[in-house]
Amino acid sequence: MSTPSTQPLVPAISFDNLTLGYDRHPAVHHITGDVAQGVLLAVVGSNGAGKSTLLKAMVGELKPLSGRIDLHGHRKHDIAYLPQVVEIDRSFPISVFDCVAMGLWREIGASGGLDRTGSERVNEALAAVHLSGLAGRPVGALSGGQFQRVLFARLLLQDAKVILLDEPFRAVDARTIADLIGLIERWHAEGRTVIAVLHDIELVRRYFPQTLLLAREVLAWGPTPEVLTPVNLDLSRRFNESYDESAAVCEHDEARQTA
Numbered sequence: 001m002s003t004p005s006t007q008p009l010v011p012a013i014s015f016d017n018l019t020l021g022y023d024r025h026p027a028v029h030h031i032t033g034d035v036a037q038g039v040l041l042a043v044v045g046s047n048g049a050g051k052s053t054l055l056k057a058m059v060g061e062l063k064p065l066s067g068r069i070d071l072h073g074h075r076k077h078d079i080a081y082l083p084q085v086v087e088i089d090r091s092f093p094i095s096v097f098d099c100v101a102m103g104l105w106r107e108i109g110a111s112g113g114l115d116r117t118g119s120e121r122v123n124e125a126l127a128a129v130h131l132s133g134l135a136g137r138p139v140g141a142l143s144g145g146q147f148q149r150v151l152f153a154r155l156l157l158q159d160a161k162v163i164l165l166d167e168p169f170r171a172v173d174a175r176t177i178a179d180l181i182g183l184i185e186r187w188h189a190e191g192r193t194v195i196a197v198l199h200d201i202e203l204v205r206r207y208f209p210q211t212l213l214l215a216r217e218v219l220a221w222g223p224t225p226e227v228l229t230p231v232n233l234d235l236s237r238r239f240n241e242s243y244d245e246s247a248a249v250c251e252h253d254e255a256r257q258t259a
C-alpha cells in the first residue's frame, strides 16, 4: 500500500485511521492521508470498493465506526455534494430554473426571494451548461444527461470550496462529459478542491492528476500515473473478489495479520 507521494501544501480534508461501515460491518478500513486543498482527485475502485461510502462520510451522512475525518474548518456549506443520480428523486414538481436556483439557497435563505441579480446568475449558470432553452421545463421531463447538467449548474451557484461528485458521468454522452469536464477544470483552476468517483480509467488518466485507488482499503494514493498501474488495478479487482461481506469490525485485519 502506498500513501500520498506528493507533499500536500495545505490539507482540505484529512483521514486518520478511518474505518466506515454499516450496522457495524466495515465497508472501508483504516484510511489515513490528506486531501490537499485545490487538488483534482479521482476516487477509483471496483463495485463495492467503498467509494460512495467515503464521500458520504465526508459530508457527514455516515459517522465513522472508528478513526476520524478532519475537515480543517470547512463548514457544511463549504462542501457541495452530488450523489449518484439514481439516489436523487426527480418526481418533485420543480422547474429547471428553480432547481438551479436552489444553489443560491445559502445566500438568499428561506425567507428571501430571488432578486434580479440572483435570476441573472441562475440564467448564467444555465447558459454555462447549455440549458438556457429548458429553464421552464419540469426536471422530471429531462433526459439523464440534461438532468446532470442541471445539477452541475446548481453546483456552479453553490460556490463551495470542496466539491464531491459521485459518478457524475454515469449514463451521459461524450458531448455532455466534455462540457462537464470543462466545468470541473474551471473549478480546479479557481483553486477549489474537487473529488470525483469515476469508473472510466482513461478519463481519469487524462483529466485527474491525483487518484485514490480503493478496495475496501487504500491500495494506492498519489499521482495518477503512479497509482493506475496494471499491478494496482489487478490487485484492486482481486481484493474485491476475495472480500468477506460478513466480516465484523477488524476481523478483516486479524485475518490479514495471521495470513
Ligand SMILES: Nc1ncnc2c1ncn2[C@@H]1O[C@H](COP(=O)(O)OP(=O)(O)OP(=O)(O)O)[C@@H](O)[C@H]1O
Pocket: 022, 027, 045, 046, 047, 048, 049, 050, 051, 052, 053, 054
Ligand atoms: N446503506 C447501506 N447499508 C448497508 N451496506 C451498504 C450500504 N451502502 C453500501 N453498503 C455496502 O458497503 C460497501 C461499499 O459500498 P459503496 O456504495 O461505498 O461502494 P462503491 O465503491 O461506491 O460501489 P459502486 O461502484 O458499485 O457504486 C458494499 O459492500 C455495499 O454493499
